[in-house]
Amino acid sequence: QLQLVESGGGLVQPGGSLRLSCGVPGFALDGFAIAWFRQAPGKEREGVSCISSSGASTNYAESVKGRFTISRDNAKNTVYLQMNSLKPEDTATYYCAALAVYDMCVMRVGVMYDYWGQGTQVTVSS
Secondary structure, three states: OOOEEEEOOEEEOOOOOEEEEEEOOOOOOOOOEEEEEEEOOOOOOEEEEEEOOOOOOEEEOOOOOOOEEEEEEOOOOEEEEEEOOOOHHHOEEEEEEEEOOOOOOOOOOOOOOOEEEOOEEEEEOO
16 A cells, blocks of 8 residues: 655754655656645644645645645655744644645645555654
């Protein structure tokens, strides 16, 4: 089973920035919508952001609007999540997921995504 690979997590102070990446070397993501989810200890997984296969459509959770930006470079088979103005409540394990759907943006928990990553830890703390 193919597994997406996330990277870019780490420890950052409040107000800082991180850029997460999602992809698989040699595997084309251009036919997939990509979503980012996160899950903090003791909390349910929540959708953070999504981007359609072409990149034309994006969506964000209210809690990250104006701070996070999702983008994709289909030539590099990579999707990015730029996270700015990070807050302690952004602390979580972040996962990316791929759904084979044409040009739609989907970030709903419970949807049967085709592929998931193993997660990358983001910790926002002083």
